[in-house]
Amino acid sequence: MTPAVGSPASEAGTRPRVEGDREQQILDATLDVLADVGYDRLTMDAVAASARASKATLYRRWSTKPALVIDALCSMKEPHEVPDTGTLRGDLIAMFCGMGGLTDERQLVILGSVITAIGRDQQFAAAFRSQFIGPKAALSLGVFERALERGEIRDDVDLDIVVPALPGIVLHRQFLMGEVADAGSIERVIDQIILPAVAVGPRHSHDPKDPT
Amino acid sequence: MTPAVGSPASEAGTRPRVEGDREQQILDATLDVLADVGYDRLTMDAVAASARASKATLYRRWSTKPALVIDALCSMKEPHEVPDTGTLRGDLIAMFCGMGGLTDERQLVILGSVITAIGRDQQFAAAFRSQFIGPKAALSLGVFERALERGEIRDDVDLDIVVPALPGIVLHRQFLMGEVADAGSIERVIDQIILPAVAVGPRHSHDPKDPT
DNA sequence: GTCTGACGGAACGGAACCGTTCCATCGAGG
DNA sequence: CCTCGATGGAACGGTTCCGTTCCGTCAGAC
Known part of the structure; x- marks a missing residue:
């Protein structure tokens, strides 16, 4: 399969020379x-x-x-910085449903492809976690911290547990249950698991009208 | 669709050179x-x-x-039937922290080993899901239905989303984040994600299917 | 005691990869 | 124009695995 990344200048028989890219x-x-x-x-x-x-x-x-x-x-593109939509729900959807998120087919396939290697190559696992998982986790953590500052979520939430929950649920549905992750299914998980789990007290306030 | 696998030992006389096992x-x-x-x-x-x-x-x-x-x-041993501990929390802990649960090292390793095959062999994936995932999911579903009958959880909970959430979160922590799943970490996930998500009480509906 | 047949072990040819090496080619700098 | 260095392509020997085949063995059927 020819990679879609055709070199712009060199084509038609000319040998691709080391052009830096x-x-x-x-x-x-x-x-x-x-x-x-x-x-x-x-x-x-x-x-x-x-x-x-x-x-x-x-x-x-x-x-x-x-x-x-x-x-x-x-070398894979990092996900964009997550735009501040004003609500945790909006931020999560923006982050996980966009490019580089959990609906990115290529990324999901690659993710599944390396799980075997992660389990059997310590060096590989370490590099993978710091280079691939790390940035995404940091971004996701930022989203929740923003929600914390807004007062959207309980202040006793254990972010170490909550932050990786969403990708965990979605990836499990994808890999083991065979579902294709789309925006709708991700939203359902957000609405029915993540948000209820972090909601403040008896009043479930996800009001977009409270920007800190 | 099981390919040419004889159901052995019960047949008399013909087979067992060594033992039926x-x-x-x-x-x-x-x-x-x-x-x-x-x-x-x-x-x-x-x-x-x-x-x-x-x-x-x-x-x-x-x-x-x-x-x-x-x-x-x-041929792997199915998880035992889950004892009724009287509470959803107790049932979940009994189910997922016991043998055949998410702390079963051997089972986890094997699980990770076949993810590659699942993604690339449709027949394999189908057999795996019906034989391996299916029974566990059914058991887990039963636990939540029991909680529903007790009135422990909201009656509008979407079990298709909630039931696979716990294994999803734990497996994600195990495979991608490199944590070793133990009873403590599973309990934390139960207490901070699962139970809050299904707890009875007022809840704003984020359900996109309910655009009131 | 003899026959039967599944068994373990060993070997086969063919195919796929690995990591290396050699070579003709082409681009750029002198 | 000509040299130099990196490149693509091809081939190498060595290893592993596949799927099959053959053979000597040995427990149970007769």
């Missing part, structure tokens, strides 16, 4: 293969073929397959 | 290898070696690797 092209090809066959079945040959590079080039830059894959994961 | 021994060995190296890297040779069987024997009974693994998964 050559490395990114290879990493993109790595992600394509990763999404296609998974981590365990990803081979350097397949990556080389997909990137129209030679294995020699690959090994010149990355000594091992884990190193290449980790680099590829790190 | 020889098949189960092989399936157990399969689970061992599965937990050890994962689905993609599981080889028939490794299973044969682990079971001290010959590959010929394996292929005599299971035509392919997916068939063998599916049979192995199906």
Whole structure:
């Protein structure tokens, strides 16, 4: 499968030279293969073929397959900063339903592809968590902290538990139950689990009219 | 749709060269290898070696690797029936912290090992969901329905969302965040997410299906 | 005691990968 | 124009795994 990332300048037989983004092209090809066959079945040959590079080039830059894959994961676009919609509900929807969120097909497939590797390669797991999970978790944490400042949620909420709950529920539905995550299902989880769990007292106030 | 897997031992006379549980021994060995190296890297040779069987024997009974693994998964012990502790909280803890629950190391490792296969083998995924996920989900559903009858939880709770939430959260913490699930962490999730989400009491409806 | 047949073990050819090496080619800088 | 360095492509030997086949063994059926 040819990566959609066609080099703008070079085409039609001319050999793609190292234009600086050559490395990114290879990493993109790595992600394509990763999404296609998974981590365990990803081979350097397949990556080389997909990137129209030679294995020699690959090994010149990355000594091992884990190193290449980790680099590829790190090269993925980070989710945008989450816009302040004024409510926790709006922020969560904006964050998880947008690009780079839980409805991003490619990202979900890749996520599932590396779970095996996470369980069996400590170094891989560490890199994955700090580079991939970390930024997303930080963003999500920020959303909840904003809600905390607004007084939208209880002040005794354990963010370590609450913050990862939403992706956990959605990913579980996706991977193990076979549902395709869309905005609607994510909203249902937010409305029926997350918001009730953090709601303030008996009064369930998710009022958008209280911007701190 | 089970591929050519004879229901053995009950048949008289014909079979058991060794013992009727020889098949189960092989399936157990399969689970061992599965937990050890994962689905993609599981080889028939490794299973044969682990079971001290010959590959010929394996292929005599299971035509392919997916068939063998599916049979192995199906042979795993089902979780016990959940004792009625009198409260939803007690039932959840009893169910998920006990054997076959979310603290069962072997089961968790195997779970992570097959996620790759689930995403890429439709037949495998279907068998896995009906044989592995299905019974657990049914048990969990029963626990919540019992709570519903007790009047412990709101009667407008969407069980399709709520029931899989707990395993989702815990598995996410385990696989992606690298936490080891123990009774304490599961209890925290129950107390801070699940119970608040289903607790009786006033609740604003965020249900998009109710656009009053 | 003999026959039967499933068994474990070993080996096979073929295929896929790995990591390396060699080489012709092409782009850029001198 | 010409050299130099990085590249793509192809091939290598070595390893692993697949699915099959053959064979000697041994417990139960007869």
